[in-house]
Amino acid sequence: MNTKVYAQGVGKSMDNSSLAPREEEEKRLLTVLEQVGRRMRKELAVLGERRGDVVGIRQEFWEDVRMNFSDSSEVAETWTSIVQQAEVLAERERSHRVASEAVERLTKQFDSPYFARIDFTERGGGTEVVYIGRASLIGEDGETFYVYDWRAPVSSLFYDHEPGPAAYRVPDGQIEGELELKRQFVIRGGLMKHMFDTSETVGDEILQAVLSEGSDTAMKSIVATIQKEQNGIIRDERHKLLVVQGAAGSGKTSAALQRIAYLLYRFRETLTPDQIILFSPNPVFKGYISHVLPDLGEANMRQMTFRELIEARLGRRFEVEDLFSQTEALAELEGTAEGEARERAVKYKGSEHFFITVENYLKRLEREGIQFRTLRFRDMTIASSEEIAAQFYAVEASDGFATRAATTKRWLLQRLKAWVESQMGEKWLEEAAELVDQEDIQRAYVDVRRSGGFHDEVFDDEEQMSLRLKRQVAEEAIAPIAKAVRSYRFIDAVSTYTVLFESRPTFASCAPDGLLPQGWDWMSLRAEETIGRKRIDHEDATPLMYLSEALEGFRRVEGDIQHVFVDEAQDYSPFQAAFLRRRYPRARMTVLGDFNQAIYVQSQDSGGFGGWTRLMAPEATSVLRLTTSYRSTEQIVDFTKGILAPGDAANISPFHRSGEPPRLISCADPGALGERAAADIAELLARGHGTIGVIAKTASEAADAEALLKELLADDVPLTLVTGGSAELPKGVSVLSSYLAKGIEFDAVLVWDASAKRYGREKDRKLLYTVCTRALHVLHVYWTGEPSPWLPETEGER
Structure with missing residues (x-):
């Protein structure tokens, strides 16, 4: 140079x-x-x-x-x-x-x-x-x-x-x-x-x-240091699907945010921040990147997690398991028959095979099979499920689910109006109307007056008031039913979904190869048990959400979304990738991730990006790779490469920024680990490191580590337990689980108990790699008992 x-x-x-x-x-x-x-x-x-x-x-x-x-x-x-x-x-x-x-x-x-x-x-x-x-x-x-x-x-x-x-x-x-x-x-x-x-x-x-600068609690703009390969991502206008595979610390997320700023500048006459949506891995990361666009003079795009999308759709009626809870549950069942069965179900329900099965099931539902809820008031049937089905299927299939659902909704609302009129002479309504308060009477008076009532016939006026009061009471009584109809809740998507796991012939006829997946019987029992108790496993949430939205014609989807960005895309299952494509059919997509950080069961067997590259035509798709890691020092990058299998590490190269070698520290027991970590934290703070991440494998381990460190550290040390509900990353020392650390960086990282017991299996390799790559300048790795077999040799103590 x-x-x-x-x-x-x-x-x-x-x-x-x-x-x-x-x-x-x-x-x-x-x-x-x-x-x-x-x-x-x-x-x-x-x-x-x-x-x-x-x-x-x-x-x-x-x-x-x-x-x-x-x-x-x-x-x-x-x-x-x-x-x-x-x-x-x-x-x-x-x-x-x-x-x-x-x-x-x-x-x-x-x-x-x-x-x-x-x-x-x-x-x-x-x-x-x-x-x-x-x-x-x-x-x-x-x-x-x-x-x-x-x-x-x-x-x-x-x-x-x-x-x-x-x-x-x-x-x-x-x-x-x-x-x-x-x-x-x-x-x-x-x-x-x-x-x-x-x-x-x-x-x-x-x-x-x-x-060489210190980390902060918020991501910074990189416009002064954009590299040529990142600039290609930022300014790409030709492709509808941009897939970016980047090593840890290669600037994927930064490039994505600068790309959003570029798009808002380039198409400022036709594109607004509300027409761009970014899916972040967790709430902590959302807060971490929230200052980048305002720093560039642009309003923030819409930002959400996939979890929030699920909650908005299913969370009001069901207890929905999130990805972190699923991961913790699988960790607890590790090595058991139930754990193996659940892991099979998680992998299968996130697969492209299952997505095609659900697609074929939807084609079948165009002819028959949708489950509907009977509309009832007290012990009276307003519209039976059979009547609703007949009305729905009376509309031509070629009109699509959206038209059929909307037509059925209008028919049901008319049925509700007719039912109200049919109740005018019923005793229950007479009794209820006599108990109304003065405010209801005043409303009835105003309604009658607006409709031209109150003329010369006093008796007629009183009759109109009585009818208006009774109609008002009846409408209020069935208002929850009318609201449910307007929200399309007469379609029972949950029961329709569970039919797939109640009927072997139905499932086999919809499967692309005509076969039931391994463990189908266990899945059937599991669906009956959980959904029957109004609990939705995480692996069922996306298929159920897709089926539900498809039956309603994707009516709630905002059609004006022009760009969808997905960060940490390697953690999405193929089913989730295909679902997002269906949900935002007119949007261009930019997906970013790292194969070596695929840490969740739902995506570990998906082959890299789990089907992202097959969402659009090859000529509309660009796959780019960022191989240089800028985040960490050369010593840390070389160390973390040693955690991976040689083939996975081959394309990662460090930026030549030198620093101290990582330290590997053996501890006699958890108490000794806590004492050594506390002493190191005090030293690192004294050296001027503003952000320190203590990263444990699970949320429960993180909570235990935080409690122990709180006892050992001075009261004036800023120590925070970061949970899944945290919206921002605090200054000082953050204690968090490995799953929440994704995409975030710290001046110094202390890996809590990287033992063979915690990180001993092959699938733990990428998780350990992900945790260690959060460090900018300093990396300390502690363990008790035997160290993880994936830890490479280093000059530091062992």
């Missing part, structure tokens, strides 16, 4: 010829900062003015509204006055928000207005000097570009090319020319700390500086 370094300060450069460029750049920086400062003063003035406007309008809102309710015309005028005043307030609040966001953006620009410069000579044209930052900065004349946004087409030259022939794409085609200069800056607090000229796409010096 050919790099010229310009150190800070006159006389400190590596050669005398660097003085002029350094002084020139510092002078130019002052010019830019003056522009930022001038713009900030204007925005602050606007902000103060808007803030005063908003406060004033809120205080004087009712004083400026003319209130008069003497007759209908005055009421209308009063309403118009309120609406006008509310619109004025809303407009001022919008202006205040825009000015506030502008001040926040300019404050960040004053701290670090840009991070790179490129000099590009277009073929047949002159040389253009381009400075690149997190956001653009345009002069007051509206024409002078002081800084280009990193997402602008010309900025891709910085990420993709070294000096020499270069080209970048614009909407109209490609612009070719010569890249004359690539210069990088580190600017903090408006001061130029470092300046590099480099022949590399992004200089190692910049990466070294960034990667």
Whole structure:
């Protein structure tokens, strides 16, 4: 690599010829900062003015509204006055928000207005000097570009090319020319700390500086250090399915977030954050990445876990097991016949074979077999399941489930109305109407008046009031039934699903090979036992959710979703992958993961990404690989590679950032382990490490470790047990399970009890690898008894 370094300060450069460029750049920086400062003063003035406007309008809102309710015309005028005043307030609040966001953006620009410069000579044209930052900065004349946004087409030259022939794409085609200069800056607090000229796409010096910094409780933007292969992911507009296999710490998630920012910039006229959804592995990770897009000046996309999707669909009526609970349950049953049977069921129900079986079952259900719930009020049948089935199947199958379900829903709502009328003379309704309170009577009075009642015939008026009261009481009595009908709960998806495990012939006829899976009898008994008690195993949740939504025509799916991002995609079963594709049929998909971190049973036999690459046509699919691990030091990366099987580790290469070797520490018993870990934590905190992760295998082990460490550490040490419900990663020492650590990084990681007892089986290899790769700078591995056979040799103590 050919790099010229310009150190800070006159006389400190590596050669005398660097003085002029350094002084020139510092002078130019002052010019830019003056522009930022001038713009900030204007925005602050606007902000103060808007803030005063908003406060004033809120205080004087009712004083400026003319209130008069003497007759209908005055009421209308009063309403118009309120609406006008509310619109004025809303407009001022919008202006205040825009000015506030502008001040926040300019404050960040004053701290670090840009991070790179490129000099590009277009073929047949002159040389253009381009400075690149997190956001653009345009002069007051509206024409002078002081800084280009990193997402602008010309900025891709910085990420993709070294000096020499270069080209970048614009909407109209490609612009070719010569890249004359690539210069990088580190600017903090408006001061130029470092300046590099480099022949590399992004200089190692910049990466070294960034990667040597401490971890934080939130992920940072990487726009200044995007690598060429990451830039290809960020700017890909051609493929509908982007599959990214990346080593631990290779920047997969960072690239995905920058890709979202790029898409919002590139398609800002047609794409909004609400049209992008990101599936995160757990709530902790959601909080960890929540600051990246706002830091780039963009609103956050929609973000959820797959668990939240399941809960929204099934959680109100059933107790639904989550993935962590399933994993803990399998760990407790390890080595037993029941544990082996459950593991088979988990793998099968996440497989493509089962997805095809359910698809074929749905085709069968187009003709017959859907289970319906009878609509009853007390001991009266309003609509029997047989009547509902007849109505549903009377609609042409070619119209699809959505039309048939909607038609049946309308028919049932009409049936409910007719039933209400049929009850007008019934004794139960007469008695109930006599017990209504004054508020109900007033409502009935208003309804009758609005319908033109209360004329000269007093008896007729009283009869209308009585009928209205009884109808009102009847409608309120069946309101829960009407609500259930509107929510399509007359379709009994659960019973329809369990038929698959009650009937051998039905299952075999739907299976693609005509065969029952191994362990089908156990699955049948298990479904009867759990679903009968309104409990849904995690492995049943996605198939049941898919069947339920398909029978309703995927009516609840937001069709405006244009992009779906899935992080830690290797943990999704093939069934879950196919389900997401069906749920968001018009969306482009970006899925990211690491084969070597596939730690859950549901995806361990799925062959890498578990069917993700088969979701779309090959010509619409791009599979990319990130092999360089930037997160950890070279010593930690080499150590973690040794945990994996040689074939799995072959394509992982460390970025050359040196550090201390990992320490492997044998302890006599759990008490000794706790004492040694507590002493090491105190030392690491004293050395300035701000985030320390103590990672145990399971949630129960993490809780035990936290309780022990709390006794051993000083009271002023910030120690937090991170659970599945935690929304943010705390500062200081976090104690958590291996499953919650995915995607997160710490300055130092202490692996709690990496013994052969805890990490002894072949399937524990990838889990141990995942845990150890969370460390940026320091890794300590403790155990009692015999160490895990997957731990490699190291220079540290054993």
